[in-house]
Each structure stands twice: as C-alpha cells, then as structure tokens.
Amino acid sequence: xxxxxxxxxxxxxxxxxxxxxxxxxxxxxxxxxxxxxxxxxxxxxxxxxxxxxxxxxxxxxxxxxxxxxxxxxxxxxxxxxxxxxxxxxxxxxxxxxxxxxxxxxxxxxxxxxxxxxxxxxxxxxxxxxxxxxxxxxxxxxxxxxxxxxxxxxxxxxxxxxxxxxxxxxxxxxxxxxxxxxxxxxxxxxxxxxxxxxxxxxxxxxxxxxxxxxxxxxxxxxxxxxxxxxxxxxxxxxxxxxxxxxxxxxxxxxxxxxxxxxxxxxxxxxxxxxxxxxxxxxxxxxxxxx
Amino acid sequence: xxxxxxxxxxxxxxxxxxxxxxxxxxxxxxxxxxxxxxxxxxxxxxxxxxxxxxxxxxxxxxxxxxxxxxxxxxxxxxxxxxxxxxxxxxxxxxxxxxxxxxxxxxxxxxxxxxxxxxxxxxxxxxxxxxxxxxxxxxxxxxxxxxxxxxxxxxxxxxxxxxxxxxxxxxxxxxxxxxxxxxxxxxxxxxxxxxxxxxxxxxxxxxxxxxxxxxxxxxxxxxxxxxxxxxxxxxxxxxxxxxxxxxxxxxxxxxxxxxxxxxxxxxxxxxxxxxxxxxxxxxxxxxxxxxxxxxxxxxxxxxxxxxxxxxxxxxxxxxxx
Amino acid sequence: xxxxxxxxxxxxxxxxxxxxxxxxxxxxxxxxxxxxxxxxxxxxxxxxxxxxxxxxxxxxxxxxxxxxxxxxxxxxxxxxxxxxxxxxxxxxxxxxxxxxxxxxxxxxxxxxxxxxxxxxxxxxxxxxxxxxxxxxxxxxxxxxxxxxxxxxxxxxxxxxxxxxxxxxxxxxxxxxxxxxxxxxxxxxxxxxxxxxxxxxxxxxxxxxxxxxxxxxxxxxxxxxxxxxxxxxxxxxxxxxxxxxxxxxxxxx
Numbered sequence: 001x002x003x004x005x006x007x008x009x010x011x012x013x014x015x016x017x018x019x020x021x022x023x024x025x026x027x028x029x030x031x032x033x034x035x036x037x038x039x040x041x042x043x044x045x046x047x048x049x050x051x052x053x054x055x056x057x058x059x060x061x062x063x064x065x066x067x068x069x070x071x072x073x074x075x076x077x078x079x080x081x082x083x084x085x086x087x088x089x090x091x092x093x094x095x096x097x098x099x100x101x102x103x104x105x106x107x108x109x110x111x112x113x114x115x116x117x118x119x120x121x122x123x124x125x126x127x128x129x130x131x132x133x134x135x136x137x138x139x140x141x142x143x144x145x146x147x148x149x150x151x152x153x154x155x156x157x158x159x160x161x162x163x164x165x166x167x168x169x170x171x172x173x174x175x176x177x178x179x180x181x182x183x184x185x186x187x188x189x190x191x192x193x194x195x196x197x198x199x200x201x202x203x204x205x206x207x208x209x210x211x212x213x214x215x216x217x218x219x220x221x222x223x224x225x226x227x228x229x230x231x232x233x234x235x236x237x238x239x240x241x242x243x244x245x246x247x248x249x250x251x252x253x254x255x256x257x258x259x260x261x262x263x264x265x266x267x268x269x270x271x272x273x274x275x276x277x278x279x280x281x282x283x284x285x286x287x288x289x
Numbered sequence: 290x291x292x293x294x295x296x297x298x299x300x301x302x303x304x305x306x307x308x309x310x311x312x313x314x315x316x317x318x319x320x321x322x323x324x325x326x327x328x329x330x331x332x333x334x335x336x337x338x339x340x341x342x343x344x345x346x347x348x349x350x351x352x353x354x355x356x357x358x359x360x361x362x363x364x365x366x367x368x369x370x371x372x373x374x375x376x377x378x379x380x381x382x383x384x385x386x387x388x389x390x391x392x393x394x395x396x397x398x399x400x401x402x403x404x405x406x407x408x409x410x411x412x413x414x415x416x417x418x419x420x421x422x423x424x425x426x427x428x429x430x431x432x433x434x435x436x437x438x439x440x441x442x443x444x445x446x447x448x449x450x451x452x453x454x455x456x457x458x459x460x461x462x463x464x465x466x467x468x469x470x471x472x473x474x475x476x477x478x479x480x481x482x483x484x485x486x487x488x489x490x491x492x493x494x495x496x497x498x499x500x501x502x503x504x505x506x507x508x509x510x511x512x513x514x515x516x517x518x519x520x521x522x523x524x525x526x527x528x529x530x531x532x533x534x535x536x537x538x539x540x541x542x543x544x545x546x547x548x549x550x551x552x553x554x555x556x557x558x559x560x561x562x563x564x565x566x567x568x569x570x571x572x573x574x575x576x577x578x579x580x581x582x583x584x585x586x587x588x589x590x591x592x593x594x595x596x597x598x599x600x601x602x603x604x605x606x607x608x609x
Numbered sequence: 610x611x612x613x614x615x616x617x618x619x620x621x622x623x624x625x626x627x628x629x630x631x632x633x634x635x636x637x638x639x640x641x642x643x644x645x646x647x648x649x650x651x652x653x654x655x656x657x658x659x660x661x662x663x664x665x666x667x668x669x670x671x672x673x674x675x676x677x678x679x680x681x682x683x684x685x686x687x688x689x690x691x692x693x694x695x696x697x698x699x700x701x702x703x704x705x706x707x708x709x710x711x712x713x714x715x716x717x718x719x720x721x722x723x724x725x726x727x728x729x730x731x732x733x734x735x736x737x738x739x740x741x742x743x744x745x746x747x748x749x750x751x752x753x754x755x756x757x758x759x760x761x762x763x764x765x766x767x768x769x770x771x772x773x774x775x776x777x778x779x780x781x782x783x784x785x786x787x788x789x790x791x792x793x794x795x796x797x798x799x800x801x802x803x804x805x806x807x808x809x810x811x812x813x814x815x816x817x818x819x820x821x822x823x824x825x826x827x828x829x830x831x832x833x834x835x836x837x838x839x840x841x842x843x844x845x846x847x848x849x850x851x852x853x854x855x856x857x858x859x860x861x
Contacts, residue, residue, distance in 0.1 A: 036398055084582065091585075093397050094344045098538060099581045101531060105574035113568060222528070226409070233402050266413035274406040278391055281399055469714045469730065470723045472703075476711040479700040486660070488686040488715030488773050497721075 006135045008259045009252065014143035016251020017150025021208060023228040023235075023243045024153060025201030031238035032174040032194045033089070038100040039080065041225025042107035043199045046073045047206025048216050049115055055210075062211065070203035076107075077199025081192050089191075104221065111218045120216040142211050149208065153201070154244050161240070170194060174238070230273045236283020246284065295463070295545075302549075303456055310448045318448050322516055324556045325455040326509045327536060331548035332462045333505025334533035339542040340471065341498045342478030344401045346530045347388065347408030351503040353415060353525030354381040355510025360428040360520040361421070368434045370441065370450075374511045381507020382500060384411070389499035393492050396481070405527055412525040428520040451512055458505060459549070465501070466545055474498055506533075535573070538580060541587030550588050613638045613777055613809055614659070614690075619668030621654055621833075628654040630833035632668070636777065636811060641803050643812045643820045645844075646830035652813045653695075655830065656779050660692045661685045672777070687716060689776035695785055697762045699769065701755035705746055708754050708765055709737045712772035737772070743802065744768045760791030764798070771808065780812045784819060796823060821845065 026040045050072045055065030080103060088096050131138035161167035173180040173190050181187045205224075210216070231250050235242025250269060257265030276284060309321050330352060337343050358380030359373045367373070388407045395403055415422045422428065433441045441447040465471050473494055477484045481491050514520050523529065533548070540551025558576070562569045584591045614636040621629040628651035636642055646652050657663035659670060661682035669678045677685055685691075700708050710727070713736050714720040727733075741747045744764050749757060754765060763786070770778055783799065784792045796819060803810050814820045820827060820841070827844040829837040837847045844850055 036401075084578070087582065092342070093401070094338065094534070094538075094542070095581055095585065097344065097401065098534065098577065102574045102577035102581065105570055105577070109568050109571035109574065113571070226405075226527070229402065229405065233406075237398070263417040264413070267410055267417070270406045270409045270413065274391070274403060274410070277399055277403045277406065278394065281395065464724050464726070467726055467728075468723055469720050469725065469727055469733075472707060472727060473711055473714060473720045475703060476700050476707075479702055480698065482662075483694075483698050483700060483769065484711065484715075485682045486686055486691060486773075487712035487769060488683050489711070489720055490681070490683045494720075497723075501723075 002135070004259075007137055007139065008255050010134065010139055010143070010147075012252035012255030013248065014147045014251070015255060016248040017147050018205070018209070018212060019224070019227045019231050019250060020150050020244055020247035021146075021153060021205035022202055022224050023231040023247055024157060024240060025198035025205070026225075026228045027232050027235070027238060027240055027243040028157070028201065029195055029198040030232065031240070032170055033085075033191055035085065035089070035096050035100070036229070036232075036237075037198075038097065038225060039103035039107065040100075040198070040202045040228065041221030041223075042104050043073050043077060043202035043221075044206035044209070044224055045111060045216075045218070045221035046076060046107060047203025048209050048213075048220065049111055049206075050203070051207035051210050052120065052216060053115075065210075066204070066207045069207045070200050073203035073206075074196050074200050077196045077203075078192065080199075081195035085195070086188065086191070104225075108218050108221070115216075115218070117218060121214070146208060146212060150244075150247075153204075154240075157240055230269055233273050234276050234284055236280075239283055242283045249284075298546075299459060299463075302459075303452070306452050306455070307449075310445065310452060315444060318444055320556055320560065322444075322448060322451050324552050325451050326513050326516070327532065327552040327555065328549045329455060329458045329512070330506055330509035331533040331536040331540075331552055332458055333502040333508075335502075335537045335542065335548045336462060336465065336474070336505075337498050337502040338534065338537060339544075339547070340466065340474045340478060341495060343393075343396065343495065343499070344534070345392075345404040345408075345499075345502075346401055346527050347392070347404030347406075347411075348502065348506045348533065349525050349527060349529035350388070350408040350411035351381040351385050351506035352510035352513070352529065353411065353520070353522075354384040354503075355507030355512075356514040356520040356524055357415065357422060357428065357510075358507065359511035359514045360431050363431050364428065368432065370434055370436045370515065373515070374454075374508065377511025377514070378504055378507045381510065382504050385500045385503025385506075386496075389496045389503065393495040393499060404530075408525070408527050408530060412522070412527070415522045415525050422520075422522065425522055427522050428514075429518070431514050431518045431520070433515055433518075447516065451516070454508060454512060458508070462505075463545060470494070470497070535577060537587070538577065539587055541589035541591075541593075543586070544589040544593065547587050547589045554588060611638050612636070613673060615671040615674075616659070617669045617671070619655075619658065619670065620666045621651075621658060621663070622666060627833045629658065629665070629668075632833070632835060634828065634835060634838065636809065637826075638776070638809050639803075639806055640825040641799070641810050641812065641823055642826045642828065643814055643824040644828045644830055645814060645817075645820055649832075650830040651833045652830055653781070656692060656781055656813060660690065660779060683715070686773055686775075689774070690779075691770045691773050691775040691777075692779040693766050693770045693781060693783060695781045697759065697766060699754045699762055699765050701753070703754060704751050705741065705754055705757065705765060706737060706750040709740050709768055709772045710734075712769050713737055713740070716773040740768050740772045743771065744798070760787045760795075763787060763791070764795065767795070767798070771802070775808055777809050777811065780810060782814055783812060784814075784816065792819075799823065 022040065022044050026037060029035060029037050047070050051065040051069030054068050055062050058064045084099060088099050131140050132144065161171060169180070169185055169190060173185055173187055177187055227250065231246040232243050234249060235246030253272065254265050254269060257268050306321070309317060334348055337345060355377035359377035362373045362376035392400055392403045392407065416424060433447055435441065436450065441450055473484065473489055477489065477491050477494055485491050510524065536551035536555050537548045539554050540549065541547030559569050562572050580587060586594060612635040616632055616634050619629050619632040644652055644655065654663065658665045661680060665678070669676060671677065672688055672690055677688065700711065710733060713733050717733065719730060719733065738747065741750055746761065746765065746768065749761065754762060757765060767780065767783060784795050787795060799810060800823065802808055812823065824841055827839065827841050828835055829844060829850045837844050837850045
C-alpha cells in the first residue's frame with residue numbers, strides 16, 4: 001500500500017511539473033500583458049512537432065532538437081504578438097480571447113497539413129529510456145528528469161525576475177504600464193519580448209513532452225491548455241509562485257483521483273477551480289487586492 | 290418605413306424557409322435545419338455576449354442539458370416530442386440557474402474561467418456517468434413520435450417544427466432586445482457601476498440573461514437530439530461553447546441579426562470550402578483573424594456601417 | 610429641520626490609513642451641504658461608504674430613520690439615495706434619452722419587463738423628457754452620449770442621478786473639468802433644483818468659490834474626522850480649518 005502511494009505521489013509530481021512547464025509561460029504572459037493566451041497550447045504543440053522533426057533530421061539527437069525546436073516556435077510567437085495581438089490590447093476581452101482562439105484553430109490545422117492528421121509515435125531519449133527502481137517498483141527515468149527540470153525552470157524564472165535588470169523592468173511594467181512607460185521603458189518592445197519568452201517556455205514544455213507523452217497529435221495543445229488554465233487560476237492569475245504550487249496540487253490531485261476515484265478525477269479538478277474562483281479569486285497563494 | 294423593415298425581413302425569411310421546406314432536397318433541408326439550430330443557440334447566447342458583455346465558455350453544458358434532458362425523458366418517461374423538448378429546456382433552465390447563480394458574481398476573465406470550470410464539470414459528469422448518459426457513446430435511439438397528431442418522423446416533416454421554434458426564438462429575442470429589460474442589459478454592459486446607481490440590481494439581471502441564453506441553448510440541444518436521434522457527449526465540451534461565439538462574431542456581435550447571418554455564413558462557407566479543400570477549419574481560423582483584425586462589426590455590423598456611409602454620401606450629394 | 614441622513618460612529622481604515630474615524634453627523638432636508646477637506650481627507654471614502662460601494666468597518670447609517678448600513682447600492686438608490694461621479698460616468702454608446710431611461714425604469718420598477726415594448730411605456734417616456742427638460746438637453750435626446758461635449762456629459766451624469774428622484778443626492782466635484790460658462794450654468798441648475806425642495810444636495814468640492822457661494826452648511830473633513838461644521842461664514846473664520854486646510858490653499 002505504501003509503495004503504491006509513493007508511486008501515485010511520484011506520478012502526480014511529475015505530471016504537475018510537466019503542467020508547470022506549460023503554465024509558467026501562460027502565467028508570465030498573463031501577468032505582464034494581461035492576455036489569457038489560448039494559443040499557448042498551440043505553442044506547446046508546435047514545440048513538440050518542431051522538436052520531433054529536428055531530432056529526426058539530426059540522427060535522433062533529442063537535445064539538439066530540444067535546443068532548436070523551441071527557438072523556431074519563438075519566431076511564430078513573435079509574428080503572433082507583433083503583427084496581431086498588439087493591435088487588440090485596447091479591445092474588450094472577447095476579442096483578445098477569440099484572436100488567440102483563432103490561432104489555435106489555425107495552428108492545429110497547419111500541423112494537420114504539414115505533419116498529417118494522425119498520431120506520431122515519439123522516440124525515446126538515450127540514457128533515459130529505462131526505469132529506476134523506487135520503493136520496490138519501477139519508475140520511468142524520464143519522469144524523474146521532468147521532476148528535476150520543473151524546479152530548475154522555476155528557480156531560473158525567479159532569478160531572472162528578481163535579480164536581473166530585465167526582470168525588474170518586467171515587474172515594473174506588469175504592475176503599472178503607464179509608470180513604466182513614463183520611466184522610459186519601451187513597453188511595446190517589452191511586451192513582444194515577454195510574449196516571445198513565454199512562447200519559448202511553452203514550446204520547451206512541448207519539446208520535453210515528446211518523450212513523455214509518447215504520441216504527438218494535432219489536438220494535443222487543447223488538452224494541456226485547459227490544464228494550464230486550471231493551474232493558473234488556482235495559483236492566482238498572473239502569479240508564477242502560485243502557478244508552481246497550483247501545478248503541484250493539480251498533478252497530485254489528478255494522480256490520486258485517477259488512482260482512487262477514476263470516474264471523478266476530472267470533475268474534482270474543475271470543482272477545485274470553480275471553488276477557488278468563487279472564494280479566493282486571487283488564487284490560493286495570491287495576495288488579496 | 291425603416292421601422293417596419295425588420296418585420297418585412299422577418300416575413301421574407303419565414304417565406305424563404307417554408308419554400309426550402311417544400312421544394313428543397315434532403316441535403317439542403319438538413320443543412321437549413323443545422324443553420325436554424327445554430328441560430329437558436331447563438332441568438333440566445335448573444336443576448337449574454339453582445340448585449341450583456343459576458344463571455345461564457347460553459348454554454349455547451351446547457352446545450353447538452355437540453356439534448357440529454359430530451360433524450361432521457363424520451364427513453365425513460367414519455368416519448369411525446371413536445372414534452373421532451375419541454376423537459377430538455379427545463380433541465381437547461383435549472384442547470385443555468387444553478388451555474389449562473391455562482392458565475393454572475395464575477396465578470397470578464399474570471400466569469401469566462403468560471404463558466405469554463407462549470408461547463409467542464411458537466412462534461413465530466415456526462416462522460417463518466419455511463420449508466421445514465423451512456424458515457425462516450427452518448428444516448429441513442431431517440432425517435433420522433435407524432436406531434437399533436439402530425440407525423441414528424443421524416444426530415445421533411447420535422448423541418449417545419451424546427452422552423453416554428455426558430456421563428457419563435459427570433460420573435461422572443463427581438464421582443465427582449467426592445468424591452469426595458471433589454472435596454473438595461475445594454476446599460477449594464479456599458480457601465481455596470483452606473484447601472485447599479487440607476488437602481489438596478491446588476492447580478493439579478495446578469496443571472497436573468499444567463500438563464501435566458503441557457504434556455505435557448507437547451508432548446509437548440511433538444512431539437513438537435515431529435516434531429517440526429519442521439520445525444521453526443523462532446524456537445525458539452527467547451528470547444529462547442531466557442532461555436533455560438535464564433536458565429537455571433539462572424540455575423541456581428543452587436544446586431545440582432547448577426548447570429549442568424551453568422552450561422553448561415555458558417556454552415557454555407559463550410560460546405561463550399563469543404564468541396565475544394567480538406568481544411569475548412571484552417572479557413573475558419575483565417576476568417577476569424579480577418580474579422581477580429583479588421584471587421585469587428587462582423588458581416589452585419591460592417592454592412593450597417595457601409596450603408597450608413599453610403600446613405601450620408603447620397604444625402605450630401607442630393608443636397609448639393 | 611428634519612434629519613434625512615444620520616451617520617453614527619462610522620469608521621473605515623485601509624491598513625493603517627484611517628479614512629473615517631468614528632464620524633457622527635446628520636444631513637438635513639432642504640439644505641445644500643458641502644463637504645470639503647484636503648486631498649486624502651476621506652471625502653471619497655465617505656461618499657463610497659454612504660452610497661454602498663464600500664463597506665464600513667464600524668458604525669451605522671440611517672436614511673429617514675431606516676438602517677441602510679448593509680443595503681446594496683441599488684436598494685439605497687430605490688430608497689432615494691444617489692450620487693454622481695467625479696469623472697464622466699454615463700452610458701457612452703447609448704443615446705442621451707436611453708441614458709435617462711435606464712434609471713427611470715429602474716426606479717419605477719419596470720426594468721425587469723422582458724416582453725413589453727419600450728415604446729409603450731408612455732409614463733417612462735414623459736418622465737425622461739421631463740428630466741431632459743430640466744437639464745436643457747431635450748434637443749440632444751437622440752444623440753449618443755459620447756457625442757456630447759464634456760460639460761454636457763457632466764450634466765447628463767447629474768441627470769442620470771436626478772432621474773431616480775433621489776431625496777438625497779451626493780455630487781462628487783460636480784463642476785470638475787468644466788469651463789467657466791458651463792460651471793455657472795451647472796451651479797444655477799443645482800440651486801434651482803434644490804429650491805424645488807424635492808432633492809437635498811450634498812456636494813463634495815475642491816473649489817472654495819463654489820462651496821461658499823452655494824452651501825447653506827459646510828463640513829470640513831480632515832484625516833477622517835470632522836474638524837468644523839457650520840455656515841460658510843463660520844467655517845471661513847474657523848482657526849483650525851484655516852490651519853489645516855485653507856492654509857494650504859493660501860500657500861499655493
């Protein structure tokens with residue numbers, strides 16, 4: 001029983017860290033730009049496909065694919081922000097959301113055209129294909145790797161936002177756009193930069209997903225974006241710290257839910273999301289405004 | 290003259306629909322029914338989005354409530370079609386009352402996220418309660434028994450029932466939009482703070498708009514269940530909630546006829562584009578992009594603007 | 610003089626900043642009362658609490674003897690307590706007529722009619738035209754509110770508040786942003802409406818000329834306390850007021 005619990009925990013943690021990789025970029029973009037980006041799931045999907053294609057071009061070198069794939073997606077993100085999203089910041093919420101939704105539809109179908117509508121089996125990563133024995137049972141090495149990457153990304157983001165010059169500007173712009181602009185920050189350029197960086201995070205999530213999820217499908221972004229929304233909401237929209245903890249909670253909750261009440265795991269997650277929105281709209285970990 | 294124009298347009302539309310019902314082939318008949326169902330869904334929905342300014346990602350749940358309410362009533366209680374529709378709409382009203390009660394506490398992005406959460410709860414229930422809802426198979430075998438002595442078993446007969454409910458919806462939504470209630474909704478959408486200082490309890494009005502739109506989603510759902518003779522779990526999925534939004538946007542968010550025109554364009558364009566390419570959805574995405582970037586009034590809004598400009602020019606020319 | 614509004618021990622603090630510190634006062638019907646005070650004295654907070662957009666930490670508010678401390682905004686409005694805003698706060702994309710129609714419908718409890726045509730509401734239409742007449746905006750009835758000049762929008766703003774036939778109306782800097790001509794006209798309108806005796810005005814102002822020319826009574830608010838309360842003359846000559854408030858103005 002104990003062994004099984006440990007494994008449910010481990011599975012939950014790795015799933016949570018995996019969602020965190022996607023939710024981090026979503027949250028960063030929302031925190032600074034104030035736009036909830038449906039297309040973030042598409043960047044994740046594109047990250048996975050680019051990564052897959054590149055690694056098959058470079059004789060299955062996963063790390064090379066992971067390094068280059070997300071950079072290609074960044075170019076896509078740049079186009080989306082610079083030529084489209086920039087012109088709807090002043091509009092009402094439905095237009096912003098629907099613009100990003102339009103990109104979801106476009107990217108899903110472009111992927112179908114370029115890579116085919118079916119699923120693609122993904123390769124394994126050299127050196128991480130196997131499993132290790134934990135508490136008497138086997139656990140995939142790659143999941144352990146994801147569990148290590150998640151906190152590293154969190155640490156990197158924290159260091160960047162708190163300790164660097166760019167981070168200070170980002171924080172200033174997210175708390176008061178006008179003030180930052182008055183202080184000479186080129187806000188539009190900053191927005192583009194943050195969006196592209198957020199895109200890179202999402203695409204990295206996708207790249208790292210290639211060995212993790214096993215199959216690539218054109219609709220794979222739509223599932224993860226909802227998970228990321230849930231996590232972002234539970235942590236408090238725009239709060240990176242909240243999103244990290246929210247991802248852990250959702251990972252564990254869905255893992256335990258699947259194990260013990262398999263019929264209601266999804267229900268459980270959404271009832272938690274609604275509950276947080278109703279009683280603590282600033283999120284579990286956000287400060288009350 | 291201008292005042293009677295909408296009534297004339299409405300009359301013409303009904304005549305056209307009847308003609309289609311009498312003379313068109315089965316395929317056109319089916320498409321027209323789909324257009325009308327989508328219109329009913331979107332007309333109700335746009336009362337919430339275009340009028341009240343609330344973007345819901347949960348209305349697929351009420352469509353599904355109508356669909357499953359109808360199906361369950363037919364399969365377990367009584368096979369009468371009218372009672373079935375009533376049951377479907379009733380279930381949708383109850384669901385939207387309960388869900389709306391919680392959701393109208395927020396607006397904007399928080400409202401959108403709340404409706405998404407509740408909508409997905411409904412979806413997960415439908416997906417998992419296999420014994421009641423049939424799970425991923427849905428509910429099948431919904432027949433069409435005679436209605437008040439008239440057979441509606443054939444599509445060409447059922448068609449007129451759909452026309453009836455479509456006309457009813459158009460009439461009701463029109464009445465609502467030109468009623469005090471409709472004006473107050475527009476006021477709330479423009480400036481909710483000011484509206485509450487006009488003695489308006491904004492939450493109650495938002496809830497009322499939410500329930501009305503939920504009821505029409507339910508109507509579309511129960512009619513859809515009878516048309517397809519099944520209930521589909523994915524009709525509750527959030528992506529289905531996006532459909533009335535897209536349709537309203539294409540037709541024009543802030544116009545009365547927008548949802549209808551949008552539904553026609555949506556279904557007709559899909560048919561045309563699918564003849565030539567495999568990628569209707571890609572084109573839909575591009576169309577949306579173009580509308581949001583350049584033609585936010587949608588088809589009807591842009592047409593209105595164009596007509597107004599043209600009219601002004603015409604007057605100026607005739608004056609000089 | 611009868612007491613229209615009674616405030617008892619009203620307190621509100623934001624963290625350490627006390628914006629209302631056990632306020633006690635009454636507003637009398639028929640008197641134009643002004644509330645003045647330097648920036649951050651707690652004027653806006655007071656209006657927000659009294660009109661129901663902000664909850665007080667302690668204390669009670671009575672309107673005509675009825676406890677309204679916990680009532681939501683729209684209920685207070687229906688009981689006859691309304692306010693206008695510092696910045697233009699109208700329904701910009703509705704017509705001037707509709708801007709007034711909404712509060713009239715709200716107050717005659719007809720706003721919830723889902724099925725009746727607006728055109729049939731003759732009584733409402735008459736009342737709207739009456740209000741527009743008071744504001745001299747009848748000619749603009751079918752223009753969009755956003756097409757009005759700034760001054761006319763401010764006037765419409767007051768009109769929306771008047772349309773609910775308030776017994777007590779708070780005007781938050783009613784002439785802010787107006788040109789001198791509009792300002793004089795607006796003051797004249799307020800004086801005229803006050804003379805009819807249906808509505809009692811409470812004005813929150815910065816501009817001392819307006820305050821002293823218009824008010825029957827002036828209350829000075831400073832750091833959440835009332836430091837002076839009396840006629841315009843009395844307040845002008847009050848030592849404490851001059852120190853903490855007028856002094857600043859003079860220095861400017």
